[in-house]
Amino acid sequence: MARGYFQNIAYHLKSTAVGMGVTIKHMFQTGKGPEKRGIYCYQYPDEGVERAREEVSERHRGIHYLEPSKCIMCLMCAKVCPVQCIVIEGVRLGKDQLLTRFTIDYSKCLFCGLCTEPCPSDCIHHGREWDYSGFSRTTLVKDMLRNRIYTPEVHQQYLAAHEEAKLIEAEFKKVAAAEKAKAAAAAPKPAAAPAPGAKPAAPAPKPDNPSSN
Numbered sequence: 001m002a003r004g005y006f007q008n009i010a011y012h013l014k015s016t017a018v019g020m021g022v023t024i025k026h027m028f029q030t031g032k033g034p035e036k037r038g039i040y041c042y043q044y045p046d047e048g049v050e051r052a053r054e055e056v057s058e059r060h061r062g063i064h065y066l067e068p069s070k071c072i073m074c075l076m077c078a079k080v081c082p083v084q085c086i087v088i089e090g091v092r093l094g095k096d097q098l099l100t101r102f103t104i105d106y107s108k109c110l111f112c113g114l115c116t117e118p119c120p121s122d123c124i125h126h127g128r129e130w131d132y133s134g135f136s137r138t139t140l141v142k143d144m145l146r147n148r149i150y151t152p153e154v155h156q157q158y159l160a161a162h163e164e165a166k167l168i169e170a171e172f173k174k175v176a177a178a179e180k181a182k183a184a185a186a187a188p189k190p191a192a193a194p195a196p197g198a199k200p201a202a203p204a205p206k207p208d209n210p211s212s213n
């Protein structure tokens with residue numbers, strides 16, 4: 001009992017010493033960067049933004065980017081998002097689709113990367129960009145289709161685009177239905193089935209066999 005107690009104390013003293021060692025090492029490295037102004041601290045956003053951007057890892061999960069032409073509007077990314085911050089709207093035109101809205105709310109996004117995993121078209125990705133800030137929450141909603149902030153004006157444009165897409169969809173359905181009806185009319189009709197209860201037609205009489213005379 002007493003032994004475990006002292007072992008715990010020793011373990012935590014050691015881990016504290018290791019952590020402080022890393023801190024002290026970095027403290028002495030400060031001021032050794034190319035600008036002699038510290039390699040770990042920047043007066044963000046006045047300085048260091050470009051340099052920090054270059055230093056971001058290739059695997060960094062930053063602001064998303066989308067390839068809209070590849071998106072099949074399956075909504076998998078939106079469904080899997082744990083905070084429901086992806087909004088997708090559009091219409092289907094037969095096998096094609098027309099995206100009218102694709103936004104991500106970065107005031108909610110956790111940068112967990114779950115949305116990029118199930119995408120069957122591999123069209124939503126995390127970029128390396130991390131510098132995305134604003135003075136209000138509304139400016140953190142990003143229009144992924146046009147790579148801009150989703151402002152109320154943009155929202156109005158989206159509504160108009162969605163209405164227009166709905167009209168196109170209705171027209172498309174009308175044309176498809178007319179073509180289907182035309183094809184059905186042109187197809188050969190099958191023989192009419194006998195009415196229920198009707199007697200089957202009598203077999204035709206056999207012709208006399210001339211050889212039996």
Ligand code: SF4
Nearest residue numbers: 081109110112113115
């Ligand atoms: S990174 Fe995570 S939280 Fe952000 S949009 Fe994708 S699934 Fe949602």
Ligand code: SF4
Nearest residue numbers: 071072074075077119
């Ligand atoms: S999972 Fe991919 S294809 Fe499906 S809606 Fe999202 S971005 Fe588009």
